[in-house]
Amino acid sequence: MDKVSKANAEEWILHSKRTGYSYNIKVALPPSPPHEDGYPIIYILDGNSYFQFARDVVRLQSKNARKTLVNEAIIVGVGHTGEDKEASRRRFLDFTAPAKDYIYPERLKGKDLGDHGGAGRFLEFLEEELKPEIERRYSINKEKQALFGHSLSGLFTLWTLFTAPNTFQTYLAVSPSIWWNNHEMLAFRDWLSNQTKEDKKRRLFMAVGELEGFMVDDAQKLLEQLKESHHLFVDSDLYVAPEENHASVVPTVMSRAIRFANKFK
Numbered sequence: 001m002d003k004v005s006k007a008n009a010e011e012w013i014l015h016s017k018r019t020g021y022s023y024n025i026k027v028a029l030p031p032s033p034p035h036e037d038g039y040p041i042i043y044i045l046d047g048n049s050y051f052q053f054a055r056d057v058v059r060l061q062s063k064n065a066r067k068t069l070v071n072e073a074i075i076v077g078v079g080h081t082g083e084d085k086e087a088s089r090r091r092f093l094d095f096t097a098p099a100k101d102y103i104y105p106e107r108l109k110g111k112d113l114g115d116h117g118g119a120g121r122f123l124e125f126l127e128e129e130l131k132p133e134i135e136r137r138y139s140i141n142k143e144k145q146a147l148f149g150h151s152l153s154g155l156f157t158l159w160t161l162f163t164a165p166n167t168f169q170t171y172l173a174v175s176p177s178i179w180w181n182n183h184e185m186l187a188f189r190d191w192l193s194n195q196t197k198e199d200k201k202r203r204l205f206m207a208v209g210e211l212e213g214f215m216v217d218d219a220q221k222l223l224e225q226l227k228e229s230h231h232l233f234v235d236s237d238l239y240v241a242p243e244e245n246h247a248s249v250v251p252t253v254m255s256r257a258i259r260f261a262n263k264f265k
Contacts, residue, residue, distance in 0.1 A: 009055075013081065014133065018124040021090065024048060024079035025130070028055040029138070030062070030072035040073040040144035041134070042261055043126070043168075045153035046091070047077025053254045054148065061255065069259045074138060078130065089114030094122040095149075095156035096180060097163075103182040119159055127167055146170035146261040150250050152177050154206075155185065158222075161202060162191035170203045172257045175246055178218035186222060204236040205260040207253040209244030216240055235263070 008029045015022045026047055030039060044054050054075045061070035080087035080094075089112070098117035134140065147168045149157035154176030161171045178185045204226070208219045223238045237260065241252045 010137075014130065016125040016129055018129060019094065019118065019121045021094075022081050023125075023130075024077075024081050026051045026077035026079065027134070027138075028059070028075040030058075030074065032072055034139040035141075037143075038139040038141035040071065040146075040262075041140055042073055042075055042146045042148060042172075042258065043130075044075060044077045045095075045147070045149040045156065046079065046151075048079035048087075050148070050150060050250055050254075051075065051077025051079070053251055054258065057255050057258050061258075068255075069262055070255070071262050073144075073258075073261075074134075074140070076130075076134060078126075091152050092116055093118040095119060095152040097159050097184070099181055099184065105179060119156055122156070123160060123164060123167070127164075144169060146172055148172040148174070148257060148261075149176070150174040151246065152180070155180055158185055158188070158204075159191065161204060162188050165202050168202070170205070170261045170263075172205045172261060174207045174253055174257065175209065175212060175215055175249055176206065176219070177215075178222055179214065183218065186218075186225065188222070188225065203260070203263070205239075205257055206237070207239040207241060207249065207257065209246060209249035209252075210240050210242050211245040212249070215246070235260075 008031055010027045012025050013022050014025050024047065042054060044051050058070060058073055058075055061068035062072045065071050080090045092113045093115045096116045097119045102116055145168045147157050147160060154173040157171050157173040158176050160167055206219050206223060208216050219238055223236065226236055239253060239256055241249050244252050
């Protein structure tokens with residue numbers, strides 16, 4: 001485990017025995033000492049791209065939390081290592097659920113996407129390897145944990161909510177790839193077999209750019225179905241960001257997502 005430390009920040013490579021892959025872990029720490037019950041924490045998937053946005057939102061806005069409603073929190077970025085093509089192929093493996101068959105939209109047919117269906121192993125990495133390491137190093141409030149994902153990692157965020165809801169208290173899914181594998185996520189009730197009456201209700205924030213076309217429709221349809229299963233959530237929300245597209249939406253909605261995460265119950 002190679003480690004680089006800076007003031008209120010750390011970065012290291014963590015090799016996972018669960019996935020057989022190494023991840024780039026970035027951690028931003030609050031300047032203030034933790035409360036007695038520890039810091040809230042937000043895990044940012046695709047951390048190489050989005051860690052800095054979350055870090056800066058919390059760092060700047062927590063200075064005036066009364067107005068911004070953004071409190072101090074630990075931010076953990078989870079990024080893929082290697083060249084862009086390798087990292088892209090790895091995303092399709094880590095962030096997609098296992099399935100007997102995969103159905104691709106026309107825009108992806110013929111492209112080299114690599115293997116799929118590794119979401120279970122990646123979740124084991126988060127739950128059994130990364131989170132214990134973070135909790136060993138820092139003072140964490142285990143009842144105030146959030147997971148953030150965009151696009152394919154937004155799909156994984158939803159999948160984790162539906163299959164292992166106790167992993168986090170709040171789920172933040174931006175432009176989630178609900179289209180994946182012929183919209184399998186819209187049949188989310190099939191994923192709920194692991195949930196019991198003892199499971200605590202969780203909180204879900206979704207956002208999508210107004211210019212994302214069918215992805216707006218997908219998110220709206222999923223939220224409508226989720227509201228019919230209102231017993232699963234204490235709070236769920238969808239924000240459609242005006243004039244934003246798939247590439248521009250994350251910087252636009254990061255503050256809104258983190259404010260939502262600050263409403264920990």
